[in-house]
Amino acid sequence: MSTPNFSIAAVERDTGLSKDVLRMWERRYGFPQPSRDTNGERAYPADQVERLRQIKRLMDQGHRPGKLLALPAEALAGLVPRHGRPPRRAAAAVDEQGLEDMLALIKQHDANGYLQALQQRLARQGLQRFVQDIVAPLTQRVGEAWEDGRFEVFEEHLFTELTKRVMRQAVAALPSGVGMPRVLLTTVPDEQHVLGLLMVEALFALEGAACIPLGTQMPLMEIARAAEAHRADIVALSFSIAFPRKLIPAHLEQLRQLLPAGIELWVGGGGVGRSARLSSVNYLPDLDDGVKALNAWVSAKAGNELARECRSTEPKP
């Protein structure tokens, strides 16, 4: 009634699972099991869609569909931690060549070839490993190549623009869970590198966080106002390696003061590696750290709520 039931196309949009797959699963595994509308067309109730989202997220983390769909009921929630199978040396070596090939495409100004290569890898590996094994190392290499003079400015721009597009497309399909934090993502003025932000957004969204992307170069005051307006739990900033390090602490200090105490401030990206640190800011130099921090946040929140519940049900001494 209040939840109007989803058509198969809507579920495809919301979960990223193709219509074929949805029908196949129903046939093979008995889930999902949508009801039918007056035309005999599938009508998925909201809770099944939610479970599908969760399954998709676990698949992107390397789980296999057969297991997940056979799984009794809400045992899914317990599976979350299996975090990216260990990136083996062998796989890393293979990728090495692949990465070089992709960079070569950029050097040849073959935009279409590069886009296809990206999309192929995204489809093959799933978003999480795509971000960690492809986009992150590529970005780093392009940065190095640019410093060495092997890349022209416009080649770096082309790389950024095309990579952005593929990432955004993938991120667009991701859902957000309940009990997960609302994360506001942006960069400070003078920091216009957006790829790091997109990588974080992808990984956070995979975990189920509700991401609010504000693009780059937000004045600090505006970041604070936006965080309140959007009721964000976390403000995440990204500093690229190119950003002048000594400016970072000042920015963070000021922003920390503008933000309400309840809103956490997380900082990541290559630029925060060795900058001076403040205690009131969560530093996450690596992508992995971000994911861990997010999981920690969720656990902590669950703990808090549990504690609060206990307190409220127990009689006062």
Place this chain on the structure above:
Amino acid sequence: MSTPNFSIAAVERDTGLSKDVLRMWERRYGFPQPSRDTNGERAYPADQVERLRQIKRLMDQGHRPGKLLALPAEALAGLVPRHGRPPRRAAAAVDEQGLEDMLALIKQHDANGYLQALQQRLARQGLQRFVQDIVAPLTQRVGEAWEDGRFEVFEEHLFTELTKRVMRQAVAALPSGVGMPRVLLTTVPDEQHVLGLLMVEALFALEGAACIPLGTQMPLMEIARAAEAHRADIVALSFSIAFPRKLIPAHLEQLRQLLPAGIELWVGGGGVGRSARLSSVNYLPDLDDGVKALNAWVSAKAGNELARECRSTEPKP
């Protein structure tokens, strides 16, 4: 042999026509008529894919599929001009309310609602009318609202970010034709507004131009080098209304000198409305002007080549 034949999934990616539609057309209209590989799966030859792209482009301009598919053969080429049915007053009035509703969603910080509204309109109207009737006026209104103080900075950022995403997703699927210009799209340093660029890219790509998106804020020198490296025919710049007008002529003059004479320089966006003009630059204040200029370029080029052919076949006097 040299052209490896496309799978139905590849055609879906390249043309933006769903698998269902491709199979349906084959059944109903007898086109496309792919051969089959050893597994009995459709294998589309390159020329059919090309024709499908052309058909899709014409559909996005308002033509109906039935006509296009019944059309004899290469009569398609003659159809190009039917350029957006006249946007009637009535329709404009209806949209007026729709636009306000969408802005309200942004004011409420309802990112998902806004995204859905955008995507729904894109699907309903096709890309061309979506750009001209939705994105362009929305952008203008947001600009006005921001100046009036009705929009906060972060609300404008959110609007830009979300709109960008939908546009990019739509543009990603567009093909590029032969005999069409290669257009390099970017902005000068200090101009970071990207929506205008994306709108132009969408319309140009609809016409079949090969667009090379370099993002924003390219140093002039780099624009010139990129134009040569990519063998661009046209460099297109966008200046938003917020860009200081008196700086524009200087930028253009300098860039014009850096560019080889064979490469045209086109300029558009709200900022060029009343700035001083140079004779060597093509000014296109409105989106329509850009499309017209592109068509003119194609005609001119066809004329040139015809003339050259005549000269080379005629005996010297």
Place this chain on the structure above:
DNA sequence: AGCCCCTATTTGTCCTAGACAAAAAACACT
């Protein structure tokens, strides 16, 4: 143990052909 090859299972995509609803066009009637 660790490694490699072969087989078995899992899983996604593709196939056919039919049905129907929503949008657009054509027509009729003020």
Place this chain on the structure above:
DNA sequence: AGTGTTTTTTGTCTAGGACAAATAGGGGCT
């Protein structure tokens, strides 16, 4: 010319079957 009604056009949905690519499991080898 405008407005309401039919007819045509067009896209999406459904069903179950088939098959190839990817992955896991098992056995023999070093």
